[in-house]
Amino acid sequence: MADPAVAALNSLLREASIDDHAEALELATAAVRSNKIQGPDLARAQHTRVVALLKLDRYDDALRVIAEGGDALEKDCSFEKAYALYKTGDLEGAEAVLQKTGVDTGKSQRGLKHVAGQVAYRNEKFERAAAIYRDLRDDTEDANYGEENDLRINLTAADAQLLWQGNEWAVPEEEKQPAREDLEAFETAYNAACICISRGDYTKASVLLKRSRDLCEATEDLDEEEKKTELVPILVQQAYVFTKLGKLDEALSLQNAINLSDVSETSTKVIAQTNKLLPKAAENPFIAERLARALPEIEGNDRLFKFQSSALQRNKNIIDLQAQKFQGIWNRAHRLLSGNQVPDLSASKVELGVAGAAAATKFASGRPIVRELLPVLEKRPNDVGLLLTIIQLYVQISTLPPAILLLEKFFTRLEEANTPEHADVRFAPGLVALAVSLYRAQNRQRDVRNELAKAAAHWRSKTESSGAGSSIAREAGIELLRSSHPSDLVAAGEAFEQILSAQPGDRTATAGLVASYATTDFSKVEPYLESLPPVAKLTQGVDVNSLIEAGVAMLTPPASQESKKRKFDGDGTTAPEKEKQQPAKKPRKRKLPKNYDPTKKPDPERWLPLRDRSTYRPKGKKGKKRAQEATQGGVVKEEETLELAGGAGSVKVEKAGGVGGGANKKKKKGKK
Numbered sequence: 001m002a003d004p005a006v007a008a009l010n011s012l013l014r015e016a017s018i019d020d021h022a023e024a025l026e027l028a029t030a031a032v033r034s035n036k037i038q039g040p041d042l043a044r045a046q047h048t049r050v051v052a053l054l055k056l057d058r059y060d061d062a063l064r065v066i067a068e069g070g071d072a073l074e075k076d077c078s079f080e081k082a083y084a085l086y087k088t089g090d091l092e093g094a095e096a097v098l099q100k101t102g103v104d105t106g107k108s109q110r111g112l113k114h115v116a117g118q119v120a121y122r123n124e125k126f127e128r129a130a131a132i133y134r135d136l137r138d139d140t141e142d143a144n145y146g147e148e149n150d151l152r153i154n155l156t157a158a159d160a161q162l163l164w165q166g167n168e169w170a171v172p173e174e175e176k177q178p179a180r181e182d183l184e185a186f187e188t189a190y191n192a193a194c195i196c197i198s199r200g201d202y203t204k205a206s207v208l209l210k211r212s213r214d215l216c217e218a219t220e221d222l223d224e225e226e227k228k229t230e231l232v233p234i235l236v237q238q239a240y241v242f243t244k245l246g247k248l249d250e251a252l253s254l255q256n257a258i259n260l261s262d263v264s265e266t267s268t269k270v271i272a273q274t275n276k277l278l279p280k281a282a283e284n285p286f287i288a289e290r291l292a293r294a295l296p297e298i299e300g301n302d303r304l305f306k307f308q309s310s311a312l313q314r315n316k317n318i319i320d321l322q323a324q325k326f327q328g329i330w331n332r333a334h335r336l337l338s339g340n341q342v343p344d345l346s347a348s349k350v351e352l353g354v355a356g357a358a359a360a361t362k363f364a365s366g367r368p369i370v371r372e373l374l375p376v377l378e379k380r381p382n383d384v385g386l387l388l389t390i391i392q393l394y395v396q397i398s399t400l401p402p403a404i405l406l407l408e409k410f411f412t413r414l415e416e417a418n419t420p421e422h423a424d425v426r427f428a429p430g431l432v433a434l435a436v437s438l439y440r441a442q443n444r445q446r447d448v449r450n451e452l453a454k455a456a457a458h459w460r461s462k463t464e465s466s467g468a469g470s471s472i473a474r475e476a477g478i479e480l481l482r483s484s485h486p487s488d489l490v491a492a493g494e495a496f497e498q499i500l501s502a503q504p505g506d507r508t509a510t511a512g513l514v515a516s517y518a519t520t521d522f523s524k525v526e527p528y529l530e531s532l533p534p535v536a537k538l539t540q541g542v543d544v545n546s547l548i549e550a551g552v553a554m555l556t557p558p559a560s561q562e563s564k565k566r567k568f569d570g571d572g573t574t575a576p577e578k579e580k581q582q583p584a585k586k587p588r589k590r591k592l593p594k595n596y597d598p599t600k601k602p603d604p605e606r607w608l609p610l611r612d613r614s615t616y617r618p619k620g621k622k623g624k625k626r627a628q629e630a631t632q633g634g635v636v637k638e639e640e641t642l643e644l645a646g647g648a649g650s651v652k653v654e655k656a657g658g659v660g661g662g663a664n665k666k667k668k669k670g671k672k
Contacts, residue, residue: 025052046073050080059084082115089303091123110142121158124306127170130158149185156182156191163198164307169470169503178208186215190234197237202244209238228262236272243278252279266298267308274312277319285322292319310347317355321363329359334380342421343382343414345428353385367397381413384431391434404438411435427455429471436475449483452476456495473498477512492516493524507531 028049032042046069053062062084066077074081078101085094098116101109113132120129133155137148159171168176176199178192193208213234216227235258242251255276263269273295277288292315298304304312320329333356337349344350360376361369370393377386387410394403414426425431432455439447456476477495480488493516499509510528517524605613 021052021055024048025056028052043073043076047076047080050077054080054084057087059087063088079109079111079115082112082119086115086119086122091119094119095123110136110139110144117154117158121154121161124161126158126161126165127167130155130162130170133158149188152181153185153187153191156188156195160191160194160198161305163195178204182208183211186212186219186230186234189215190237193237193241197241202241206238206241206245209234209241213238228259229264232258232263232272233268236268236275239272239275243275248279251275265302266296267302267304270295270298270304270312271308274315277315285319289319289323289325292316307347310351313348314351314355317352321355321358326359326362329355332356333359333383337380337383337385340382342419343384343425345384345425345430350385350388353380353383353387354389355385356383357386357389365393365396369393370397381410388434391438400438400441404435404442407431407435407438423458427458427472429455432472433475449479449488452479453488453491456491456498460494460498470499470502474508477509477516481512481515486520489516489520493521497524 028045031045032049046065050062050065050073053059053065062080066074066081066084069077078097082094082097082101085091085097094115098112098119101112113136117129117132117136120126120132133151136143137151137155155175159175162168162170163176176195178189178195182188182192189208189212193205193212196202196205196208213231216222216230216234219227222230235254239251239254239258242248242254255272258272260269260272263272274292277291317329333352337344337353337356340349357373357376361372370390373386373390373393377383377390380386387406391403391407394400394406411426411431414422432451435451436448439445439451452472452475455472459472473495477492477499480492480495483489493513496509496513496516499506500513503509510531514525514528514532605615610616611618
C-alpha cells in the first residue's frame with residue numbers, strides 16, 4: 001500500500017499547474033521524511049522539494065537540501081543548483097556547476113543555457129552572455145512560446161553593457177541601432193535607450209525612454225505596484241539624460257518624482273540619490289559631501305556593475321576635492337596605489353591616481369606643479385593616473401619632449417620586467433594611442449609606425465582573440481599601409497588577417513588585406529575580391545570627360561609669393577596691359593594746414609633752417625658772439641700751416657693781419 005504522503009504528492013504533481021508552492025513544499029517534505037519511500041519516488045519528492053523552495057525564494061534552503069540529497073540529487077538538480085547559486089551571488093560556483101553540465105560544448109538543456117547567460121551577464125562577461133543569447137535566438141527548433149521577446153531583451157541589455165565598456169567591436173552593426181521591434185515593449189525600448197546613451201546619442205535616448213515610460217504605464221500585464229517598480233529605473237535614466245542634455249529643471253523634476261521608499265533594489269536607490277547630489281555639489285560641496293557619506297551600503301547579489309562603481313567612487317572623490325579634503329584623498333591614493341607590483345589600468349585605480357595628484361597640488365597647474373609631482377611618481381612608479389596627469393600638464397605648458405621622454409621611460413621599465421602582465425600593460429590600447437598622438441604632434445611618423453607595429457605583433461601573439469588586439473590591429477594596418485616598404489605591407493596584411501579571423505564581415509579589414517597583398521601575394525587576395533564592391537559601382541555617376549576638361553585644381557598662392565613676371569591670360573593680354581585698360585584712380589585731395597591763408601604770400605625762406613634765415617636773431621651774449629663768428633656776414637679767419645723743424649710735423653696758426661684787425665695790433669717802438 002502506497003504511503004499517504006507520497007499519494008498526496010503524486011496527486012498534486014498530476015495537476016496542470018501548481019500555484020500553492022507552500023503546499024507542494026509541505027507534501028514533498030512529508031514524503032521525504034516517510035520511511036517507506038525509496039527509489040524514483042524519493043528522487044521525485046526531493047526534486048519537488050528543491051523546486052518549491054526556489055519558487056518561495058528560499059535559495060539557501062534549496063542549496064542545503066541539494067547538499068543533503070547526495071550526488072544523485074545534485075546531478076539531477078544541476079539547473080536548480082546553478083540558479084540558486086546565481087541568486088545568492090555565488091557566480092563562480094554557478095559557473096563551475098554549468099561547466100560540468102556541458103554548456104560550453106552545447107550539449108546542455110535550453111534552460112541551463114538561459115542560466116549560463118544570466119550568470120555571465122551578472123559576472124560582467126558580457127561578450128559570452130551575448131554569444132549565448134544569439135545561439136538561443138538562432139536555435140528556434142526548441143524555442144518556447146514568448147521566448148523570442150525575452151531573448152531580445154537580454155541581448156540588447158548585453159549589447160548596452162558592451163558599448164558602455166567601450167567594446168564596440170563585439171557588437172554587430174545591426175544591433176547598435178534601435179529596430180522597429182524595440183518599440184513594441186517597454187523593456188526593449190529601455191535597453192535600446194541604454195545603447196544610445198552608451199554611444200552618446202542622448203537626444204534619441206530621450207525619445208526611447210519616453211516611449212518606454214508610456215508603454216510601461218499603459219501595459220495591462222502588470223499591477224500598480226509592479227508598474228511603480230518598473231518605472232523607477234526608467235525615471236532615473238530619464239533624469240540622467242536630461243542632465244546630460246542640460247535640461248536641469250526637467251531632471252530635477254523627475255528626481256523629485258521618484259519615491260525612494262518604493263525602490264526595493266539598493267543599487268537603484270544609490271544611483272538615484274547620487275544623481276540628486278549634482279545641483280547640491282554646485283551650490284554647497286560640504287552639504288553634498290555629507291549626503292554622499294549617508295548613501296546606503298550595497299550588499300549581497302544586488303550590486304553595481306564595475307563601471308557604475310567606478311563612476312560612483314569618482315563622484316565621491318570629486319565631492320571630497322570640492323570640500324577641500326585633500327589629505328584624505330592623498331592618503332587613500334597612497335595606501336591603495338603604493339603596493340602595486342604591476343600597473344593597474346582599471347578605471348577606478350587610474351581615476352584615483354588622478355584624484356591623488358589633484359589633492360597633492362590643490363588644483364594648481366603649471367611647471368612648478370610638475371616639479372612637485374615628479375618625486376611622487378618616483379615613489380609610485382606604477383601609478384598610471386599620476387603618470388597621465390604629469391603628461392597632461394606637460395602638454396598644457398607646450399613642452400612635448402619631456403612628456404614623450406617620461407612615457408618612453410615607463411615603457412622601457414615595463415619591457416624590462418619581461419612578464420605577460422607587464423607586456424599587456426605596455427601595449428594597452430590607451431597607452432599606445434597616447435604615444436601615437438604625442439609622436440604625431442612632433443611629426444615623428446617612423447616612431448608612430450614602429451609603435452603600432454610592435455603593439456599589433458604583441459596582441460597577434462596572444463592565443464585568445466580580444467577587442468584590444470582588434471582595435472590595435474586596425475590602426476596599425478591603416479598606418480602601415482601608408483608605407484611603401486615591403487615589410488610594412490606584410491605586417492599590415494597580417495594585422496588585417498587577425499581582424500578578419502575575429503570579424504569575417506569587416507569591410508575595412510577586407511579592403512586593407514587586399515591592398516596589402518595586391519602586389520606580393522595574389523593567392524591571399526583572391527578569396528576576398530568578390531566581397532569587395534566592383535570598380536564600376538564605385539565610379540558610378542562620375543563624369544570622366546568633365547573632370548578632364550576641368551583640369552587639375554590648383555590653390556591660389558599667397559600675394560607675397562606671387563611671381564613678379566607678367567602673367568598671360570586666356571584673352572591674349574598681359575596683366576600690365578589690363579592695368580592700362582582699367583580707368584585711372586581718382587587723385588587724392590591734398591590736405592592744407594589749418595592756418596593757411598591763400599591771400600598771403602608764402603615765405604621764400606621757409607625751406608631754410610631757422611638760424612640761416614635773415615630774420616633770425618640770437619638771444620644772449622653767447623648767441624651774439626657765435627653769430628659774429630659765423631661765416632654769414634662775419635670776419636673769416638685766415639689760417640696757415642707751419643712746418644716744425646726736424647720733421648716733427650706741422651701746426652695750423654692764425655695768419656697776422658686781416659680786415660678790421662688793426663685795433664688789436666701792438667705799436668712798434670720808435671728809436672730813442
